[in-house]
Amino acid sequence: MAGVVTSFDRDSHDLSIDEEGFYDTETDFVTFEINQDVAFGNGTITNIFGWRTYEADSFGDIDSQPVWIFHSKSWTETEQYSNELRYSGVFADKAHVTAGLYYFKLDVDYHERRLIAGGANVFDGGGYYNVETKAVFAAVDYDLSDTLILNAGLRYTYEEKGAKIVSLSQNISGPAGPTCNLVSPEAGEATCTPDFVDDDNWSSVSPKLGLTYNLSQDARIYAHWTRGYRSGGYNLRNTSFDPVDTPGPFDEEIVDNYEIGYKSEYGRGRFNATAFYNQVEDMQRELNTAGPIGTIQLIRNTADADIFGIELDGAFALSDNLLLTSSIGWLDAEYTKVKADLNGVDGINSADKALDLPRAAELTYSVGLNHDLNLGDWGYMSSRISYAYRDDSAYTDDNLGVINDQKILDAGIDFHSSDNHWIFGLYGKNLLNDVKHGGDTQLPDSMGGTFAPLAKGQIIGAEVTYNF
Incomplete structure (x- = not known):
């Protein structure tokens, strides 16, 4: 907007x-x-x-x-x-x-x-x-x-x-x-x-x-x-002018979680794998829509949903000083029954059920390297680099608000003195200068349109720490 x-x-x-x-x-x-x-x-x-x-x-x-x-x-x-x-x-x-x-x-x-x-x-x-x-x-x-x-x-x-x-x-x-x-x-x-x-x-x-x-x-x-x-509970932000929209109470949300997994630790690292299936009943959501005083937030039990996911993560020592870390997650989420008019069009119908669940990114993964270098009497140097990815996803229940996909590259080097008192560090965050926005709140046209908080871009800095 x-x-x-x-x-x-x-x-x-x-x-x-x-x-x-x-x-x-x-x-x-x-x-x-x-x-x-x-x-x-x-x-x-x-x-x-x-x-x-x-x-x-x-x-x-x-x-x-x-x-x-x-x-x-x-x-x-x-x-x-x-x-x-x-x-x-x-x-x-x-x-x-x-x-x-x-x-x-x-x-x-x-x-x-x-x-x-x-x-x-x-x-x-x-x-x-x-x-x-x-x-x-x-x-x-x-x-x-x-x-x-x-x-x-x-x-x-x-x-x-x-x-x-x-x-x-x-x-x-x-x-x-x-x-x-x-x-x-x-x-x-x-x-x-x-x-x-x-x-x-x-x-x-x-x-x-x-x-x-x-x-x-x-x-x-x-x-x-x-x-x-x-x-269950009550909504302290009662912003609607419609007397039907009372601040509560809304009911409990029930989640049945079925999970199977593998966990291991070995001489050079660890590896974990999990598959899970969640059945959600009476899902609690804050319906976020444009209104005469900015945005209207209504907490309701909106739907039932099924969520299936797989997660893998591990760490492996490539050498005595070099550690590889990685993780990946995949998610499939869908409504099975809708109990509220999520998109605000023509009441509760199949279009509401076809919407994406908010904040349920399908694919996420990360990979990183950590290295320690012995500097003898000077101390040691620790360096790191990591890359993380997250798919885009809906933010609001009507899917008008979105969270963009994110590709984040971070790196850093820390020098630790031999007496363990001093740490001198250089770091870089979001080195790809990727745009990260979220919390995509819907405002009426007269108040500025969509409001989406923006995270900082590329950051390069230095820091000094002294431990007494």
Whole structure:
């Protein structure tokens, strides 16, 4: 989609903004771990406690035009606690058992402000989100023989979530000031009145069943089935003017994963190979479409899908000082049932089912070389070069937004002093000067057309590090 003032070729590094913007974050965290050996099963009881706070403050030029059409600010504050109590032990020299309890609590305050037409129109929204999760789990690896192992596990999870949401479409003001505040440096007391208040809960059972066969001490094959869940919840970015588009709750996403693989380590390297098949039910997606206040984001359970993939990776020592690394992945993803009008045309039909799944690149691969050179009393020099490729893929569910294919060549040389204090480095990133863009957000014509963040082109630099 063409920009309202200026446009650039997608295969160029040209861009236009009138606001440089920023993204500042601050994180504090504490983790405590206690381990106690016990006679029961010759095992260990472990308790891990974690606390974390996160604050983020950002401002961005969303329209990517040389005039102020659509800028956005956001503020986020979160605090979370978690605690895991688990036991691990071995019984009858055959059953390796792990079992435990898990607790997690999260509080989120989020405020987004959209400033349209130089701030002539201001939209405020966001909300308050609280999450409480409790889980119990157990797993066992049982030696059926000297080479064959049964892998089994089960986890039960119960979650409660509550949301108080301030819709951006309901809080509009002019240049005199914002309608309300939720959380921001200048906010003071919160003045926003939530227009959506709700809470819900979900419970799930996640099993695992598989077998591992040890071909030798350094090689094994395995096969397993697991079921996982992506939690249900609410959307704090309620941007739609249609009262039908409520911010939730959306339901859990269910994934059945069938996987078979080979893993090995040997004297000169390693080699791994995996084939997997995923059946996804009630896929959670953020539908991203152009709207009157920039872009509308709706989180919905949009479809069921099948995903088949193969991955290979390995490392091989070509000599005592030269290491070759490589990987390749192939993916085939398709919808099996569509539950939402993904392309926004004529309701749900075969055209929606024919769309590509977002961010499912068909082919990816990489190859690299790492070399170490002994410099005697001077120390040693480490050099590296790598090339990576990724196919293009859809970014938005309607396939209007895309992520281009990427060919990235990186290289570097580091000199390490013999006393291990100094490191002098030269590096090059994206040496082919390949264009990397993604996050292809759809904006209305009046706000600048498509917005796609652009990664940096070729970078050559030097760095010096001193280790005390």
